[in-house]
Amino acid sequence: MKIAVIGLGYVGLPLSLQFAKSGAEVLGLDIDQTKVSALLAGRSYIKHIKPESIQSAVGSKTFTASADFRRVREVSAVIICVPTPLNKNREPDISYITETGKTIAPHLQRGTLVVLESTTYPGTTDEDLRQVIEAASGLKAGIDFHLAFSPEREDPGNPSSVVATIPKIVGGFTPECLKKALDLYSIAIKTLVPVSSCRVAEAAKLLENTFRGVNIALVNELKVVYSAMGIDIWEVINAAKTKPFGFMAFYPGPGLGGHCIPIDPFYLTWKAREYGQHTRFIELAGEINTAMPEYVVHRVADALNSGKKSINGSRILIVGLAYKPNVDDERESPSYVLMESLKARGATVAYYDPYVPVIRPTREHAHWAGTTSEKWSQETIGSYDVALIATNHSSVDYKALADWSPCIVDTRNAMSGIPTKPSQVWKA
Template sequence: MNSKDSLIGIVGLGYVGLPLGLQFARSGVNVLGLDIDSSKVDSINAGKSYIHHIDAESIAAQLDAGRLTASTDFSRVAECEAVLICVPSPLNKNREPDISYILKTGEAIAPHLKPGTLVVLESTTYPGTTDEDLRAVLEAGSGMTAGKDFHLAFSPEREDPGNPDSLVAKIPKVVGGLTPACLEKTQALYGQAVEKVVPVSSCRAAEATKLLENIFRSVNIALVNELKVVYDAMDIDVWEVIEAAKTKPFGYMPFYPGPGLGGHCIPIDPFYLTWKAREYGQATRFIELAGEINTSMPQHVVNKVAEALNGVKKPLNGSKILLVGLAYKANVDDDRESPTYVLMDLLSAAGAEVSYFDPYVPVIRPTREHAHWEGKKSVAWDKETIASFDAAIISTAHANVDHQQLVDWSKLVIDTRNATVNCRDRETVVKA
């Protein structure tokens, strides 16, 4: 695995797979990106980027160096020394784990595995997915035995999109192998591209590590979301309290409230563990309570909007509402699991006319959960357009959005992100 002449394959060229592939290529490793989406493959091979925070120059440089190529042909797995699986792992309509993308990927690559190949799953999932579910598919399709004829491991992705200080090379990589030999080969693989590799005892320990990281965030976000509601009833600004609390140099870590959870990790990962825990007769009450609090936040925001409109003798039914920010997180174009979609659904169900503005998402792309909004376009950012709405809700606080202009132009602003804290003339701003 330390040979720069070897080729590694990365299946899934999205927000995880593409940055990872670029980092391996920058480290001198030859990378083959594999995806069923031909548009992504064509973009990479043309030196273009389809993810906002990844510049085209980074892709073009690795193409020119001959260290990166992309394909839809999964038979090319036969050329690879290692295959990293970076595909989605969503929840189904019943909020249960959907590992179909992982298993279908396993079925696609299994016939082309050669003896000695390393397969690493990076998709977030419940403990046991790698050494039970994926292993079974790979062994059935290849006719080989994991840990004997080919290597198998899990290494959870760790991405922080929109954070310029978050570099793949500098984020420690947790790895767990099916056998000691699998672990050794996985450490050698990632050691070529990242500064620190953290080995754990098994695939399950690595899977559990990723879940703990995101459950920790989910629970603490739920705490401040609950406090936001409690302190609001006491006429206390929770944002002011958090700023004061974080001056304590020990025993405290700041988390911030919002209109709900978004992204591919925090809204989903905790439910992977709650589902798997039931198999062992274990309750996860703390995690489930946090989920209840976080999923109630969009309705809290809608209630605040209705109250604010009532204050100016305007009903929510029939009002024109603008959502400012569609991406789940500031300064990215990733709208997966965005709470803004939930807000749009709730407001629309209440009879409001809903629009949105987001410089990173000019048109709503196809989504599994909110297909009915597909094709809707971001409104223009100008005084006449913004002033035409009865209320504007800041659901994501992008740095390149002028929130002072929003306050100046809007009849009413409902701020869920504390984005207007430094704005002038905030008489029309309501915190939610």
């Protein structure tokens, strides 16, 4: 089988390589020619994907990359893995999906399977994407071409997260569409979970990430409450998770980051309003998580005030720009919010992140593009009034940070167990 995977980012590239490894012939398509050129040269632009994996797939001719979407006519299945952000009004932006549909539609052959993997609200596949493809191709879904939804379940930075072994939910527009999609994914994925419709599959993905967002909001709120009581939330969580049933540990932080948890629940809240429903739990969780950077900034102010300093005029180093440990993905990272809030209060702000040596252009924080990571040295670290740990990369030497930095604000419990001076570390 020859398939096309559209969107060669954190979802599409590992999926492409897994299909190629499993014996399929894969055509990776992306509008970014620099990505295409890198892949054809055997280079990786994603930290946790080894160049050797790309070189093996390209060398064996099981994988190639292109920016020519007309080549969709060569394949029997198309998997769409494009971004689904929120717009400036915090509403779903499915333009990447619909534009992809319009682009591929004229080149679809009869009998081709189209699968959407991008996280989105229920109804996107069988309404929005279907209508766009049908209008631009003259083909009918379920008759002339097959249509399905199968949500991605990537977990970058988790070495035990392997595409082939993560159970895959699959929903089809028709029973025959579902069968075709199951046949496709059975090539590369060990466990498949068929559901009755595209909408169930879309809703399941939103539930997964909304579940995480709500529970993270709970521990973020308790972090503030317990801090006021003089209780360490991290110690509380470590004690509670010894219960072998009925409890799942979630951890607080400086806010939410990445493309999933800060965004996906709002796809559901937006769609729910269409049906006259109000998602109060989700919206409250969003308010709590969105407020966390402000709480962290207040803790930075407290730490500086203890040394008779203010944020205005201080030098503050953000330790960790990526949205989660051990990845090079800084999309939606709360570190950006912290940097901008501290800068607005008159601080000189910089960052250190071994995974993000240079800030890439982003939709909401374009003005930081080109900013480079500070050097990890005693002279550099010691020149800052505060080191604010926003992401706890395992490769960072926190013992050295304790030796070099006069004041540390820790949002990730990264300094736990490391000898420090009295009043040197402030938890936030």
